[in-house]
Amino acid sequence: MEEIYILNVLQYLLGYFEIYMCFEILRKVYKKENTKIKQCFEILICISLAVIEAINRSFRLYSILLIAVVIIVISITFSLIYKIKLRYTLLHTSLYCLSLxxxxxxxxxxxxxxxxxxxxxxIIGRQNSISRILALFLGRALMFLISLAIVRYKELIDKNRIGSLVLILLSEIIGVIYFQSVYAGDSIPDLAKGYYMYFVIIILAIMFFAIYSIYRSALEESKIIKLRNRMLERNYEDLKVYYNDSRTLFHDYRAHITLLQKYLEENQIDKACLYLNSINKPLAELEKKIYTGNAVIDLVMNYKLSELKEKNIKIEYDIMPIDFGNYHFEESDIFVILYNLFDNAIEACENIYTREKWIYLSLRLINNMFMLCIQNSYEIEPKYENGELLTIKTDKHFHGIGMKSVKKIVEKYEGQLEYDNKQNIFEVSITLF
Incomplete structure (x- = not known):
């Protein structure tokens, strides 16, 4: 009797651990911080589901109904607590439970x-025993090791590539339904042969998905790095010219003052004014540069300023000094958003022939929320397809880093992306949480 009690307690603890581990993996994947209130709520759900599992496993180790209940409860709970879209939490929770x-x-x-x-x-399926506890322990130990790998390489888990994950999930559902027939009395050796073949196929599918994800991530990262390097080179050359001019100006400061004093003493006011204008030019150029205190924002803004000047587009901005090092927003994501929105705004202004060309940018960080708003004038009415803004870009080298990239980043932070156009003013508003 005491042995049965110990086995039941161990089975309950293993059930609690597997549910808690699911919450932990979801938090790491979605980069969500835990608070005391949220943690207490999670623990309550873990205890409740572990009790339900323990009751169910007193009759049968697994059942389709039990798996469905666990998936639905965890998915809804995580979605409500952390404000994640339910379809994503359902997908990832299902992958976890069925994989386990x-x-x-x-x-x-x-x-x-x-x-x-x-x-x-x-035997294991129908009654609690040391063999069942051992099997459950090994399964959760392996899943724990897998979860460590997921945490380490969480960037590869892209919730926007739903198609590949759904295919893996469907394969797991078929596998679970088929191989549960072992509990109905099928022969272990015959079933095991089929299982191992199935297991190899699943592993190959996951490896293919991981390799494809790595390739896509590396490709996009390479494009971003090339673009940033190109912008850095251009900004560096511009700043170097301005710096050299300014250094010469300050180095010759005494000579400039002496000459100005001479002009003024001789009452040559016109010459003094002309000379002041000539030495003030390097400083005036430096004042045209934008300095927000954030290197990425400065990089994009200063790179685009010269392009705006060439295309006779007026720019106004209201940018709050932001240090992204104190927040969870990645600078590379802000770079992609800002660059592509500027690109689209410039593209719209290029097609204006009868009205003023202008762009307005606002950047704010309020209550840990990154808020961006960019407006521009336009003549050609924006076109949409399936709710997405279409572009007429001709630059194929950076094809793929456009509004789809922006939308992907917004979804990564569970943010909001909104379009609005009226009275020849187009506006894009983005909020990242």
Missing amino acids: ELLDLFIIFTMGIVLHKEDLGI
Whole structure:
């Protein structure tokens, strides 16, 4: 009797751990911070679901209904607590729960073969025992190691590539339904052969997805780096010219003052004014540069200023000094958003022939929310397709870093992206949380 009690307690603790680990993985993937209130709510859900699992497992190790209840409760809870879209939490929670069951089945099949017990799956499935506790422990230990890898390489988990994840999920659903037949009394060796083949296919599919994700991420990162380097080179050359001019100006300060004094003493006011204008030019050029206190924003703004000047586009801005080092927003993401929105605004202004060309930019960081608003004048009515803004860019070298990239980043932070156009003013508003 005491042994059964200990086994039930261990089974409950393992159930609690698997549910808590699911919350932990979701938090790491979505980069969400935990608070005491949220943690207490999570613990309450973990305790409740662990009790339900313990009751169910007193009759049967797994059931479709149990898995569905766990997935739905965790998904809804995480979605409400952290304001994540439910379809994403359902997808990732389902992947976790079904992967864990497949690991359990894999371990059970392997134990049956190693111990030469064809009915081990039936025994483990229908009653609590040391073998069941061992199988559950090994499954959760393996999942814990996998979760460490997920945390380390969480950038590869792109919730926008839903298609690939859904295919993996469907494969897992089919596998779980089919291989649960071991509990109905099928032969362990025959079932295990099929399981191992299926397991290899799933592993290959996951590897393909990971390699493809790495390739896409590396490709986009390479494009961003090339673009940033090009902008840095241009800004560096401009600043170097201005710096050299200013250094010469300050180095010759005494000579300039002496000459100005001579002009004024001789009452040559016109010459003095002309000379002042000539030495003031380098300083005037430096004043045209934008300094917000953030290198990425300065980089994009100063790079675009020269382009705006060439195309006779007026620019106004209201930018709050922002140090992204104190927040969870990545500077590379801000770079992509700002560059592409500027690109689209300039593109719209280029097609204006009968009215003033102008762009207005506002950047704010309020209550840990990054708020960006960019407005521009236009003549050609913006076009949309499936709710997305269309572009007429001709630069194919950086094809792919456009509004889709902006939308992807906004979704990454569970933010908001809104368009508005009226009275020949187009506005894009972005809020990142």
